[in-house]
Amino acid sequence: METRLPRMKAALIGVLAVGSALAVGHLVAAFVGIGASPYLAVANSTVDLSPQWLTEFGKQFGPEWDKRLLFIAIAVTIAVLAVLAGLLSRRSPVPGTVIAVVLGVVSIAAVLFRPDLGQLAVLAPAASLLVGLGVFRWLHGLATRQARAESADAGADKEIDRRRFLISSGGVAAGVGVAAVGGQFLGSGGDAEKSRRALGSITAARRAPAIPAGADFASVGTPSFITPNDRFYRIDTALTVPSLRAEDWKLRIHGLVDTEVEYDFDDIRGRELVERVITMTCVSNEVGGPYISTAAFTGVYLRDLLMEAGVKPEAGQVFATSVDGWTTATPVADMLSEERGALLAIGMNGEPLPLEHGFPARIVVPGLYGYVSATKWVIDLELIRDGEKTFYWQDRKWAKEAPIKTQSRIDAPRSFQSFPPGKVSIAGIAWAQTTGVERVEVRLDGGQWREAELSTEANDQTWRMWKLDVDLTAGAHRAEVRATDRSGYTQVEERVPPIPDGATGWHSVNFTVG
Numbered sequence: 001m002e003t004r005l006p007r008m009k010a011a012l013i014g015v016l017a018v019g020s021a022l023a024v025g026h027l028v029a030a031f032v033g034i035g036a037s038p039y040l041a042v043a044n045s046t047v048d049l050s051p052q053w054l055t056e057f058g059k060q061f062g063p064e065w066d067k068r069l070l071f072i073a074i075a076v077t078i079a080v081l082a083v084l085a086g087l088l089s090r091r092s093p094v095p096g097t098v099i100a101v102v103l104g105v106v107s108i109a110a111v112l113f114r115p116d117l118g119q120l121a122v123l124a125p126a127a128s129l130l131v132g133l134g135v136f137r138w139l140h141g142l143a144t145r146q147a148r149a150e151s152a153d154a155g156a157d158k159e160i161d162r163r164r165f166l167i168s169s170g171g172v173a174a175g176v177g178v179a180a181v182g183g184q185f186l187g188s189g190g191d192a193e194k195s196r197r198a199l200g201s202i203t204a205a206r207r208a209p210a211i212p213a214g215a216d217f218a219s220v221g222t223p224s225f226i227t228p229n230d231r232f233y234r235i236d237t238a239l240t241v242p243s244l245r246a247e248d249w250k251l252r253i254h255g256l257v258d259t260e261v262e263y264d265f266d267d268i269r270g271r272e273l274v275e276r277v278i279t280m281t282c283v284s285n286e287v288g289g290p291y292i293s294t295a296a297f298t299g300v301y302l303r304d305l306l307m308e309a310g311v312k313p314e315a316g317q318v319f320a321t322s323v324d325g326w327t328t329a330t331p332v333a334d335m336l337s338e339e340r341g342a343l344l345a346i347g348m349n350g351e352p353l354p355l356e357h358g359f360p361a362r363i364v365v366p367g368l369y370g371y372v373s374a375t376k377w378v379i380d381l382e383l384i385r386d387g388e389k390t391f392y393w394q395d396r397k398w399a400k401e402a403p404i405k406t407q408s409r410i411d412a413p414r415s416f417q418s419f420p421p422g423k424v425s426i427a428g429i430a431w432a433q434t435t436g437v438e439r440v441e442v443r444l445d446g447g448q449w450r451e452a453e454l455s456t457e458a459n460d461q462t463w464r465m466w467k468l469d470v471d472l473t474a475g476a477h478r479a480e481v482r483a484t485d486r487s488g489y490t491q492v493e494e495r496v497p498p499i500p501d502g503a504t505g506w507h508s509v510n511f512t513v514g
């Protein structure tokens with residue numbers, strides 16, 4: 001007589017088999033590169049292969065949330081597949097076996113295509129496949145035996161088989177938890193963090209001028225002039241922070257150069273380090289958005305490194321690659337410009353770069369949005385002809401070149417804040433990197449533009465704070481802001497979205513008095 005597993009049990013077997021496959025893969029990945037975890041590899045490939053609209057849809061949840069949502073969506077998809085695989089295998093283990101092999105091959109392929117993983121990394125999805133298959137066949141066998149005993153009504157055997165299945169599946173579930181947590185713990189950037197701590201502080205021989213007194217209006221609600229490292233905005237496509245030790249880091253400069261050069265961390269640290277205070281901005285910042293921060297970066301001029309290699313005249317762009325395979329390209333002229341002073345940075349606010357901000361080394365180019373310049377975990381610079389290759393966000397319809405647009409934001413009041421009648425301080429930030437902010441104007445309830453007081457300027461590569469004290473009657477009010485830079489350009493009212501090369505429009509805030 002034909003035996004069929006009960007639905008619940010069949011589904012459970014599917015989930016446990018897939019769960020153990022992913023958990024063991026994650027654990028093995030902790031030793032061969034956490035990115036080889038089949039779960040993370042599939043997630044990373046999903047990010048890289050996502051259609052444009054999905055990427056943009058995800059981004060509106062913010063960089064932390066879109067990652068979390070992606071992890072959840074992938075987990076749910078995998079769980080559904082696991083249940084289906086289980087249900088399809090009620091009569092015979094063949095369908096589940098086939099699905100396991102297919103999933104295994106897909107994750108092996110996903111890992112092989114990650115540019116940041118070595119050969120050994122294949123061990124993780126391979127272990128995953130073997131364990132997944134093993135657990136599936138084993139639990140399926142136990143459950144089938146039990147089902148047979150039940151249909152034959154074999155008294156005591158039935159009870160033994162039932163217990164055996166329960167204990168085995170409980171054991172598998174516990175093992176899944178231990179392996180997943182263990183992998184997460186062992187694989188979470190421990191070596192890189194140790195290497196970072198061993199470096200101590202990073203001090204520049206040529207310090208940036210001290211931040212002038214009155215550079216911010218933090219007392220009335222603007223950000224502090226320097227953003228502390230743990231509050232600096234973070235944007236990247238990395239689902240797990242690349243873990244690279246300073247000892248293992250190398251930067252290669254090649255392509256259209258006279259001589260290819262390679263630097264290790266000591267080469268860079270041993271040079272005369274310079275410190276520059278720079279405001280970084282993300283192109284995906286909406287008008288009024290949070291993706292802007294300022295730090296004192298320490299490093300060496302990229303210009304010096306590029307000159308050592310000798311840039312050939314036909315080179316038009318510097319194509320940069322990070323250890324996790326993310327790429328960008330920056331016009332050679334911007335990298336070589338002395339006024340701009342693009343850096344290969346190894347320090348941020350006196351410390352080595354935090355892991356999330358590109359440890360051991362990143363690029364910072366004042367005046368250009370991060371996606372066309374600020375490669376974190378950078379390991380390779382190739383001089384190419386203009387347009388010879390396309391880079392990560394260019395392939396996703398963002399502009400090839402993207403200087404930062406002059407912008408301003410109201411930080412106080414917050415939207416929908418209410419005040420007692422009397423004096424209200426309106427305050428915020430404005431930025432026009434490499435040009436400098438000339439003037440900021442505020443308009444209340446659609447009235448006359450009034451010039452705001454500007455904070456003391458640190459340099460033309462950083463933001464500038466502004467404030468205006470106003471007396472307002474009771475009721476609802478609306479404040480708008482616009483900045484003018486030293487080229488004479490005044491922000492236009494017309495709103496354009498961030499894609500393809502940065503948002504425009506006036507930021508406004510509604511609040512009430514009374």
Ligand SMILES: Nc1nc2c(c(=O)[nH]1)N[C@H]1C(S)=C(S)[C@@H](COP(=O)(O)O)O[C@H]1N2
Nearest residue numbers: 233234235236237282322326370371374376
């Ligand atoms: N390797 C890598 N570097 C990257 C990115 C990335 O996704 N991967 N994102 C870029 C973008 S879009 C921005 S705005 C800046 C953000 O740098 P931060 O996270 O240190 O603020 O890094 C840039 N460098």
Ligand SMILES: [Mo]
Nearest residue numbers: 282283370371
């Ligand atoms: Mo960005």
